[in-house]
Amino acid sequence: MTSQASWLPTRAVIENSVVSTPFSSLDSWRHYRRIEQRVIGQLLQTLLYEDVLSYAVVPNPAATRVGASRFSITLGSRCYCVEGWVCHSFHLIRLDHATLSVSGAPNQPGTISLQCFITDLEETLGEGAIQPGFVNELIQTLIKDTQSAAFALSDIASPQTLEADALERYFTDAHSYHPCYKSRLGFSLQDNQRYGPEFAQPLRVVWLAVPNQLAHASAVDGETCLGRAMEEAGPEVLARLEVYLERQQRRRDEVVLMPVHPWQWENALVDALYPELASGDIAFLGEGETVYTPQQSIRTLAPVTSHRPYLKLAMSITNTSSTRILARHTVTNGPIITQWLQRLIETNDTASSAGFVLLGEIAGVALDERAFAAKRYAEVYGKVGAIWRQNIRQYLHEGEQAAPLNGLSQLTRTSQGEPSDPFITPWVERYGLAAWTRQLIHVTTLPIIHLLFAEGIGMESHGQNIVVIHRDGWPTRVALKDFHDGVRFSKAHLARPELAPKLEPVPPRHAALNRNSFIVTDDLAAVRDYSCDAFFFIALGDMAIFLKRHFGLEEAHFWAMTAEVVKEYQREHPQHAKRYRCFDVFTPEWEVEALTRRRLFGDEQPQVKKVPNPLAAFAPEGERAC
DSSP, rough: BSSSSGGGHHHHHHHHHOOOTTTHHHHHHHHHHHHHHHHHHHHHHHHTTTTTSSOOOEEOTTSSSOOOOOEEEEEETTTEEEEEEEEESTTTTTGGGGGGGEEEOOOOOOOOHHHHHHHHHHHHHHHTSSSSSHHHHHHHHHHHHHHHHOOOOOSSOOOGGGOOOOOOHHOOOOOOOOOOTTTOOOOOOOHHHHHHHOOOBBBBOEEEEEEGGGGEEEEEETTHEEEEEEEEOHHHHHHHHHHHHHHHHHGGGEEEEEEOOHHHHIIIIIIHHHHHHEEEEEEEOOOOOOOOOEEEEEEEEEESSOOOEEEEEEEEEEEEEEEEOOOOHHHHHHHHHHHHHHHHHTTTHHHHTTTEEEEEEEEEEOOOGGGGGGHHHHHTTTTTTEEEEGGGGOOOTOOEEEEEGGGGEEEEEESSSSSEEEEHHHHHHHHHHHHHHHHHHHHHHHHHHHIIIIIIIEEOGGGGEEEEEEEEEEEEEEEEOOTTTEEEGGGGOOGGGGGOOOOOOOOOOHHHHHHTTTTOSHHHHHHHHHIIIIIIIIIIIHHHHHHHHHHHOOHHHHHHHHHHHHHHHHHOOOGGGGHHHTTTTTOOOEEEHHHHHHHOOOSSSSOOOEEEEEEGGGOOOTTTOO
């Protein structure tokens, strides 16, 4: 097994490195062309799938990919053509970006470029339909991904042997659907190289001392935020804390230690908190001793050499069109939800025997925006927050390894950074395609449907939020993560409503800005679709399409395997029959979020799309709605 630390660049390498800049070499240009076609193609396929653009599709016997059709889209005076598929899974559209071509009017060159595509799109949709901010996200995705592709750490002969945290940096494809998959607005190129996960550069967080009245903390039983922070910060920070306490005439229990991402400190917090910093109420205590590396989400940091918790931090960057702050109510709710979920798992025989893991959010701390003047709300809301999450290493048994689920549908890379073979090829060859796929579906699906059916809880478990635990590539169980804003339930339909957590309410101003940010609802379809959108539509949908394209497994067979896992669970647990009807995963259609339509047109009206459910064909006889 390849350790995390052995794959990291040394401090000397980091200090002497030159910022990897796109377009500075022929290799960069080679990556640029490929990535530009991906950005255009990924945007185009979302516009087609979300019914923003009309298109014609015909079979194409001359296609370079087996079974591909020819898509034709007229934008303004030009016609874009590309090979692709209307997939069995949810009728998703997947385009082969490399085949994208364009033909124009006689006086227009047929050049493929993001700039020309945006111009053509604006001509088609009308002036003002494409927001400048969205265009900037697309451009920054192109630039940042080109920079990432041009930066080669080393050639990993067997990436399958890397530890889970190293794989978080190895898998660089990011979101397979959202066109702004690597925008990282707020990052300069230097920031991107310093803090982007694919560059694998270690970092230390900085620490602030904040009076209790300006902060809000939460922790599971047996933990305290101050105790957790003191363990992570190290002696130098604690020595400065003592100076601060003496100067302010405060006791340790009157102060919260807050970890802050160094980028956040430099780019957002000095301006936001200068009155408190100048008065001495809040003190900057310097860099801590624990060394971290960023995971795929950028703001979640993994300790390099220990089993200490992961650290999720507020960052005022925008990626996949979402600002990555941490709101006080979500930070507070993380440990509350963790204790609730873990109690449900520990007291249920089916869950405990399945062995799946909940990576608990054991402590959280955030600035309390209510303690500041109302006019400073936008300056401080969500800008300082931290969640400590349990480390996957503490749950692995002898001989077990782990990998993020979304990485299993990615390709390995050559030493030049080019896509190569599927990551899972050695595992599929060892165990057989059908057997390995069936086992993967079983271990990933069981926790999601158990929590939905047995407890009445929907989980936002997409591929990045599920970690597959395996032995030599054979999936054995999974770990789920991200609960502070990743669960949804109706209290009236919980199996054990008496155990329902008392949550910190969503502030009205937050709810007004983000209509999808809620946990408790009376809408049972919203609970079901929360699980179905994230898990079946995104996570398993990606896997089904990937296995078809690279291994020839028919998507209908994939969904038949998935349906059998669900039906087997239902046969073995007839006591949950009412919730099988209430949360019917075999319904003909689900509602999923239309990500690009939402970015184009806003969400004053819900931007959702009804999609055909590939599980519906395998529905048990005699089912009826709740």
